[in-house]
Amino acid sequence: MDLGGRGVETFGLMMRLWSADPKGYNRGCSPEDVALARQIASQLDIPLTLIDLKYLFKMHVVDAHIDAYAHGMISNPCLSCN
Numbered sequence: 001m002d003l004g005g006r007g008v009e010t011f012g013l014m015m016r017l018w019s020a021d022p023k024g025y026n027r028g029c030s031p032e033d034v035a036l037a038r039q040i041a042s043q044l045d046i047p048l049t050l051i052d053l054k055y056l057f058k059m060h061v062v063d064a065h066i067d068a069y070a071h072g073m074i075s076n077p078c079l080s081c082n
Contacts, residue, residue, distance in 0.1 A: 012041040012048035018058035057081075 014037050016029045034050065041048035061080045068075035 010044075010046050012037060012044075012046055014048065014050050015057075016050065016052045016054055018054045018062055 014029075014034065019027075019029070038048055061077045064080060065075045065077040
């Protein structure tokens with residue numbers, strides 16, 4: 001969909017990230033959150049794509065932070081994401 005008539009295609013993107021929660025849901029990734037995102041995308045008449053990044057997030061952000069910490073380094077996992 002071209003929101004605003006500027007020739008820019010608009011779409012929604014939702015990432016599923018790793019969580020230590022036994023249910024496997026990170027904040028913002030629960031089935032209710034996905035349903036809400038789908039509802040909003042539908043109201044905006046834009047496509048929504050869900051991307052499962054649990055494994056990559058755990059490996060490149062969580063595990064890297066834990067490894068750095070274990071080796072006495074200070075790490076900022078947010079920088080890995082951004």
